[in-house]
Amino acid sequence: MLALVAAHLALAGLLPLLSARSHRAAFLVGALLPAGALVWGLANAARALGDGVTETTSWAPALGLSFSFRLDALGLVMLVLVAGLGALILAYSAWYFGPDSPEAARSAALLLAFAGAMLGLVLADDLLTLYVFWELTSIASFLLVGQGGEDRASRRAAVQALLVTVFGGLAMLLGFVLLGEAAGTYRISELLAEPPRGPMVGAALVLVLIGAFTKSAQLPFHPWLPAAMVAPTPVSAYLHAASMVQAGVYLVARLSPAFAGLALWWVPVVVAGLGTMLVGGWHALHETDLKRLLAFGTVSQLGFLMVLFGGGGRFGDVTALAGMAMLLAHGLFKASLFLVVGILDKRAGGRDVRELSGVGRALPGLAVMSVLATASMAGLPPLLGFVGKEAAFEAFLDGGGTPGLLIALGLLAGSVLTVAYSARFLWGAFASKPGVAAAQPQRPEAGLTVPAWLPALGGLALGLAYPLVDTLARGYAAAYPPTGAEYHLALWHGPGLPLLFSALAVALGAGLHRLREPVTAMHRRLRTPVSAQRAYELTVAGVERVAVLVTGRIQVGSLPTYLAVILTAVLLLPGTALVLGTTLPDEQVLYHAPMQVPLGVFVLIAALGLVRARRRFTAVLLVGVIGYGIGGLFVVDGAPDLALAQFLVETLTLVVFVLVLRRLPAHFREARSPRRVALPKALIAIAGGAMVASSAVVVSGARQQAVSDVSREYIRLAPEGAGAYNVVNAILVDFRALDTVGEITVLLIAAAGTASLVLATRYDRHRAERVISGSGGPEHEEEVLG
Amino acid sequence: MTERIPWERWDEPHEPWLLPGRCPDRSERTLLLEMTTRVVFPTILVFSLYLLLVGHYSPGGGFSGGLVAGLAFVLRYIAGGRQDIGGAVRIRPPVVIGLGLTIAVLTALAPALAGNAVLSSAMWEVELPLLGTLEVVSSLLLDVGVYLLIVGVALDLLRSLGAGIEQDARAAGERM
Numbered sequence: 001m002l003a004l005v006a007a008h009l010a011l012a013g014l015l016p017l018l019s020a021r022s023h024r025a026a027f028l029v030g031a032l033l034p035a036g037a038l039v040w041g042l043a044n045a046a047r048a049l050g051d052g053v054t055e056t057t058s059w060a061p062a063l064g065l066s067f068s069f070r071l072d073a074l075g076l077v078m079l080v081l082v083a084g085l086g087a088l089i090l091a092y093s094a095w096y097f098g099p100d101s102p103e104a105a106r107s108a109a110l111l112l113a114f115a116g117a118m119l120g121l122v123l124a125d126d127l128l129t130l131y132v133f134w135e136l137t138s139i140a141s142f143l144l145v146g147q148g149g150e151d152r153a154s155r156r157a158a159v160q161a162l163l164v165t166v167f168g169g170l171a172m173l174l175g176f177v178l179l180g181e182a183a184g185t186y187r188i189s190e191l192l193a194e195p196p197r198g199p200m201v202g203a204a205l206v207l208v209l210i211g212a213f214t215k216s217a218q219l220p221f222h223p224w225l226p227a228a229m230v231a232p233t234p235v236s237a238y239l240h241a242a243s244m245v246q247a248g249v250y251l252v253a254r255l256s257p258a259f260a261g262l263a264l265w266w267v268p269v270v271v272a273g274l275g276t277m278l279v280g281g282w283h284a285l286h287e288t289d290l291k292r293l294l295a296f297g298t299v300s301q302l303g304f305l306m307v308l309f310g311g312g313g314r315f316g317d318v319t320a321l322a323g324m325a326m327l328l329a330h331g332l333f334k335a336s337l338f339l340v341v342g343i344l345d346k347r348a349g350g351r352d353v354r355e356l357s358g359v360g361r362a363l364p365g366l367a368v369m370s371v372l373a374t375a376s377m378a379g380l381p382p383l384l385g386f387v388g389k390e391a392a393f394e395a396f397l398d399g400g401g402t403p404g405l406l407i408a409l410g411l412l413a414g415s416v417l418t419v420a421y422s423a424r425f426l427w428g429a430f431a432s433k434p435g436v437a438a439a440q441p442q443r444p445e446a447g448l449t450v451p452a453w454l455p456a457l458g459g460l461a462l463g464l465a466y467p468l469v470d471t472l473a474r475g476y477a478a479a480y481p482p483t484g485a486e487y488h489l490a491l492w493h494g495p496g497l498p499l500l501f502s503a504l505a506v507a508l509g510a511g512l513h514r515l516r517e518p519v520t521a522m523h524r525r526l527r528t529p530v531s532a533q534r535a536y537e538l539t540v541a542g543v544e545r546v547a548v549l550v551t552g553r554i555q556v557g558s559l560p561t562y563l564a565v566i567l568t569a570v571l572l573l574p575g576t577a578l579v580l581g582t583t584l585p586d587e588q589v590l591y592h593a594p595m596q597v598p599l600g601v602f603v604l605i606a607a608l609g610l611v612r613a614r615r616r617f618t619a620v621l622l623v624g625v626i627g628y629g630i631g632g633l634f635v636v637d638g639a640p641d642l643a644l645a646q647f648l649v650e651t652l653t654l655v656v657f658v659l660v661l662r663r664l665p666a667h668f669r670e671a672r673s674p675r676r677v678a679l680p681k682a683l684i685a686i687a688g689g690a691m692v693a694s695s696a697v698v699v700s701g702a703r704q705q706a707v708s709d710v711s712r713e714y715i716r717l718a719p720e721g722a723g724a725y726n727v728v729n730a731i732l733v734d735f736r737a738l739d740t741v742g743e744i745t746v747l748l749i750a751a752a753g754t755a756s757l758v759l760a761t762r763y764d765r766h767r768a769e770r771v772i773s774g775s776g777g778p779e780h781e782e783e784v785l786g
Numbered sequence: 787m788t789e790r791i792p793w794e795r796w797d798e799p800h801e802p803w804l805l806p807g808r809c810p811d812r813s814e815r816t817l818l819l820e821m822t823t824r825v826v827f828p829t830i831l832v833f834s835l836y837l838l839l840v841g842h843y844s845p846g847g848g849f850s851g852g853l854v855a856g857l858a859f860v861l862r863y864i865a866g867g868r869q870d871i872g873g874a875v876r877i878r879p880p881v882v883i884g885l886g887l888t889i890a891v892l893t894a895l896a897p898a899l900a901g902n903a904v905l906s907s908a909m910w911e912v913e914l915p916l917l918g919t920l921e922v923v924s925s926l927l928l929d930v931g932v933y934l935l936i937v938g939v940a941l942d943l944l945r946s947l948g949a950g951i952e953q954d955a956r957a958a959g960e961r962m
Contacts, residue, residue, distance in 0.1 A: 640845040648853035652940065655860050659947045663955060723909040723923040724842040732847060733925040733932075737905045740928065741890055744935045748883050751939045755880070758946040 001055045001069035001123050004040065005133075008033055008116025012109045019105035026105070027094035030112040034086035037119060041071065041079040048076045049475040054125065054189075070125035070189055073475030077324060078122035078243075078250055081331035085242045086115040088451040092339055093234040095447035096346065103147055103232060111238065114140035118243050122250060127176040127186045130251075131169070134215070137244050138165040144239060145231045157227040160536065164214050164224045172211025172251075178204035188254060192479070195258035202264050208255065209268055216248025216302045219276040223533040226283075226295040233342030236291060241298050241334040246327065249302060253309040253323060257479035260312045269310025274410040276303030281417025285516070286523045290341045290351040290429055294334065297377070297421055301330050304414060307407065308392055315404055317480035318395035318487045324473035325388035325489055328462065329376055332455040333385065336373040337425065339452035340366060344429060346448075348441035353428035358438030360430030366449065367430045369456045376459040378422040378509065379415060379502055383463040386502065387489050389415065393498035394487065412501050419509020424516065466490050560681065567688040575691045578698060585701025595636045603629035614668060616661055624654040641728040816865070823865040830858035838933050842923060848932030855933070856940025863944045867952075879941035886935025893927040 011033055019026040047053050052072040059065055071079070090111055097104035117136035124130035139162075146158030180186040182204065183196040212218075217225035228240050239245070252269060259265040280300030287293040308323035343366060345351045348359050360367040376385035396408040432438065462469050470489040493499070512519065591597055606625040613619040627650035634643035673681065707715075714735060718727045722734035732740050834855035841847030897906045907925040914920050 641847070641850075644845050644850050645853070648850055648857065651857060652853060652860065652943075655857075655864075656943055656947055659943075659951060663951050722907060722925065723921055724925075726841060726843055726845065726847075728845075729841040729847045729929075732849070733841075733928045734905075734907050737894065737907075737925065737928060740932065741894055741905075744887060744890060744932055747935060747939050748887055751883055751942045752880070755942055755946040755950075758950045 001053075001071070002057050002067050004037055005116050005120040005123070008037075008119060009113055012113035012116065015109040015112060016105055019108055023097055023099060023101065023104035023108065024094040026108040027090050027097070030108055031087045031090035031094075033112065034083040034090065034115050034119075037083035037115075038080065038087060041076055041083060044071060045076060047071075049073055049471065052189075056125075064186075065128060066126060067124075067129050068126040068187055069120075069123040069129075071123060073472055074250070074253055074324070075122055077328055077472060077476075078246070079119070081246070081328070082115065082118045082122055082243045085331060085335045085455065086111075086118075086238060088454055089234050089238045089242075089335065089339070090115075092237075092342070092448060092451035095445055096232070096234050096342055106147070107144065107232060107235065110140055110144050111235070114144065114239065114244070118247070121247055125188050127180055127188060127191075130188070131173050131176055134172070134211075134247065135166065135169050137239075137247065138162060138169060138215075141165070141228070141239050141244055144235045145228045147231065151230070154230045157224075157230045161224045161228045163540065164221050164536070168211040168214025168221065171207045171214075175204040175207030175209075175211065179208065192255075192258045201259075202262075205255075205259055205262070205265050206268075208251070209265070212248035212251045212306075213272060214248070215251075216245050216306065217276075217299050218248070218272045218303060218306060219279060220532045220535065222276060222280065222299045223536060225299055226292050227533075229289070229291045229295050233291065233338060233345060236295070237335050237338030237342065240295065241338050242331040245298060245302060246305070246331065249305040249309060249327065252306060253320075253327070253476075256309050256312045256320075260310065260314060260480070266310045266312075266314050270307050270407060273303040273306030273310060274407065274414070276300065277307065277414035278303075278410070278417065281414055281421060282523075284421035285417065285424060285512070286520050288353045288428075290344065290353060290356075290425065291338070293353075293421060293425055293428070294337055294341065297418070297425075298334055300414060300418060300421075301326075301334070301377075304392075304411065305330065307411065308395075311396070311407065312477075312480045315395055315400050315407075317477040317482050318391055318398070320477035320480050321470070321473045321487065321489055322388050322391035322395055324476055325384060325391060325469055328469065328472075329384040329388050329459055332459045332462075333373040333376040333383075336452050336454075336456040336459075337370065337377070339448070339455075340370050340373070340429070343444045343448050343452065344441075347444045348439045350439075353424075355436065356429055356433075356439055357436035358432040359441055361432065362439065362441050363430075363443070366444070366452075367426075369449075369453050370426060370429060372460060373456040374422040374426055376456075376463070378419040379505060381463070382460070382491050384459045384466075384469065385463075387463055387466050387469065387491060389502060389505075390493065390498050391487070391489055393501040394493070394496075397497045397501075408501065412505055415501075415505035416508040416512060419506050420512035420516075423510060423513035427513070463491065560677075564681070564684050567684050571684075571687055571691055574695065575687075578691065578695050582698050582702075584698060588697065588701070593636050596633060599629055599632045599636065602632075615666055616664055616668060617658075617666065619668075620654065620657040620661060623657070624650055627653070639728075641726070819865045823861050827858055827862060830861070831855055834858065834933075838929060839926075841929060842921075842926070848929035849936060851929075852933040852936025853940070855937045859937075859941055859944060863948050879938050879945050882938030882941060883935050884938075886931045886933070886938055888931070889934065890928050890931030893924065893931060896924075 011030065015026050015030055018029060041048070044053050048071045052070050052075075054068070054070045056066050056068045059067060090108075093104075093107065093111065097107065114137060117133045117140060120133035121130060121137060124133060142158050142162040145154060145161055147154050149155055149158075176186070178200050179191070179196065182198060182200045183191050183194070185191060214221045225240055225245060229236055231240070256265070277300045280296045280298075280303060284293050284296035284300060287296060305323060305326055308319050308326060312320040312323070341351050344356065344359065348356060348363070350356060372383070376383035379385045379389035392411060393408055396404040396411065398404075400407065466489050473489060591600070603626050606622045606629065610619055610622040610626070613622060627646065631643045631646035631650065634640075634646055672678070714727050714731060717735070718724050718730040722730040724730035724734070834851045836851075837846035837854055838848055838851035839846075841851070894905045897908070898904050907923055909924070910922045912920045912922055
């Protein structure tokens with residue numbers, strides 16, 4: 001399974017090479033892999049429904065980290081959605097993006113990479129593996145929504161999607177760690193077998209739910225999903241309808257068997273889910289953009305799914321059956337509808353309800369297909385959506401008590417809205433509207449229509465073949481406490497309350513659609529004081545304001561202040577330790593070798609001269625003299641390697657100083673500081689100097705033996721272990737090689753920082769009339785790059 | 787057939803004789819320094835390679851070697867100005883830095899492919915004709931990475947703080 005996921009990511013890396021020749025070929029080749037994954041999943045379906053297919057690859061055994069995968073009933077349903085719809089949507093994209101669309105090459109690679117990440121997410125059997133893929137899908141979503149980043153709306157939507165989902169993802173990671181530590185394992189299957197309990201688990205579950213709610217656009221995090229509709233339609237169809245946004249639902253479904261009995265788990269899920277279903281449905285009723293209408297519909301349906309999976313432990317396994325059926329149904333009909341909107345957008349000249357007219361007459365095939373898909377969404381027989389909705393009503397009405405009845409009534413209200421916006425979608429897309437010129441759509445090619453037909457037909461076929469869905473759903477629902485009566489997913493259960501509810505939903509929904517104009521007028525008058533989008537904007541703006549405030553306080557822009565802060569920290573922390581924790585060495589030798597005396601005097605004189613220097617150049621030279629003097633001391637102490645490095649570094653530093661000095665005034669020209677500043681400055685300087693000097697004495701006396709144990713081991717190991725007779729070098733490139741790699745990385749960052757500071761700020765300074773930071777022309781870019 | 791050169795121009799230099807190849811666009815120049823640099827530059831580079839290779843046995847190593855090579859370029863910059871550096875090194879400094887880090891990191895990760903711990907080193911003994919037995923240690927590659935990175939940093943400093951500031955001053959109308 002890891003190979004399957006890795007193949008997606010690897011091929012995604014290679015696709016741009018193919019895109020350079022032909023976009024269409026790239027999309028079609030990309031579609032082969034998800035199709036292969038689907039075939040693999042179906043071939044393993046029998047085993048998946050039995051014990052499940054598992055696979056583990058350890059990648060950091062010392063840390064106990066491994067890539068664990070498991071294919072079971074729930075994984076199989078998600079795999080069908082992710083891989084099956086992925087293949088269809090990639091194929092659709094081959095015709096959706098024009099031959100010279102600038103977005104095609106990027107989208108092909110990213111869509112395939114996303115498919116790989118999503119596949120990893122639904123197959124993961126390890127909390128941390130799941131988290132890694134979870135965040136990968138968020139990043140893919142950011143890149144796909146943002147596209148080229150040239151459009152302001154795309155950028156805002158992409159950033160919003162990223163901020164919200166990654167915020168949730170981080171909360172979820174915290175939850176995972178708490179959960180994993182409480183259970184003693186990060187394997188999901190082991191966690192489900194023996195669910196941990198305790199106060200820590202409660203906190204963990206709340207955090208995990210935040211992650212699931214943000215990803216699946218639940219109240220109050222939902223506005224990012226409609227905003228993300230600025231992405232190209234195949235992207236919306238795949239990420240923001242059929243797969244990625246279902247990840248949150250998937251996570252709840254995955255963990256529910258273990259925790260659904262806890263009120264802390266099911267109450268928030270059911271409440272947020274019901275609220276989201278109603279709010280999403282209500283907004284969908286008034287959208288004029290078909291894509292945003294569907295997006296709010298998705299928000300609403302995701303809420304519905306949350307209720308079904310979250311309520312499983314409290315209300316028995318029938319909710320889980322309903323959840324599985326609806327999960328499958330939603331993926332199918334929503335993908336199909338999004339692809340229809342894409343076709344309308346490309347071939348009928350728009351997707352605005354107010355502008356489309358008479359499309360149904362011109363493209364009857366498309367209209368029939370949309371009716372099929374919306375019927376599943378509205379819950380009409382004999383489609384899969386109806387099967388799921390019947391089971392949902394049954395689950396909450398039968399033996400659920402008062403809470404069950406309340407939830408069922410909530411679901412009924414949500415379903416009424418669903419039927420109404422389904423009708424609105426059909427009316428908006430295909431009806432002939434008086435006073436609007438009939439559209440003259442081009443006939444879409446088969447490459448566009450076939451991928452849209454297949455999921456729509458899938459909803460019909462699975463509705464008719466309900467025993468198949470029942471077997472699949474039962475494989476998952478077996479983990480829940482059974483309800484009294486045996487229940488099977490079916491089209492006909494005889495007359496009863498669920499059927500009545502379904503009929504009521506359709507009738508009331510149709511009525512609501514007829515009353516659309518007064519309802520929308522009411523919606524316009526109803527200005528809610530609370531808006532989730534506004535709350536998001538206020539939060540982001542608030543965080544920015546706090547950041548500016550804190551940075552302004554910390555980065556005051558005064559070098560003496562920075563130095564004072566650093567020196568005070570040195571005095572307080574190591575200084576305190578020095579005073580409290582160490583004893584002075586017994587006897588202090590003035591010098592070890594006679595040569596140290598002249599060198600020491602030399603360094604001292606240079607240091608004193610440095611303090612008195614008035615010219616910058618003199619000061620720099622004296623710093624160099626001190627450095628060379630220290631190098632001389634190294635030579636005397638028998639450290640030729642250190643001395644060599646010291647001399648060379650000193651020389652280079654000197655040269656760099658001189659290079660910079662060319663642009664600085666020759667003399668230090670500073671007004672004398674006022675007394676109240678001068679005194680603290682002097683105090684801090686004296687204390688800092690005294691502390692460093694005394695610590696040098698104390699630290700040099702700390703060594704008890706002539707050669708420490710560590711040094712002796714290094715000397716012993718160097719020839720045989722590292723093949724080096726120079727111990728210093730052996731330490732640098734072998735014993736402590738990780739340090740070396742880290743240090744050269746720091747050097748790289750320093751060099752890059754210097755170059756950007758010098759080369760990038762220059763252009764800002766010289767454009768006196770208008771300063772736009774970092775906005776150089778091509779020659780400037782060239783220069784910064786080298 | 788080569789072009790016939792008139793006899794009175796036989797002793798003229800055929801190739802750019804001074805380091806920058808052409809007269810640098812400034813009034814002060816020290817011919818003596820330019821000539822010395824021209825003579826010494828290759829020797830310093832060879833010495834830096836010597837330091838790199840000898841690090842396993844006596845003072846030296848990638849860090850010192852890289853610094854020596856970097857200083858060789860500093861010398862050329864001081865003698866010949868920024869055009870001279872451009873003439874000596876065609877590759878961009880950031881690329882040299884990146885190459886160094888890449889080599890170092892790849893050397894660090896390579897043992898993992900063979901199932902050994904990251905950063906562990908291997909030794910081989912190679913018999914060479916005339917030279918005798920040669921010990922090769924894989925950690926030498928790490929040193930090569932360090933060497934390249936240090937050279938790149940020195941070149942980049944010359945580019946940003948050397949040529950960059952020079953250009954800055956010229957743009958501000960100052961004489962350097």
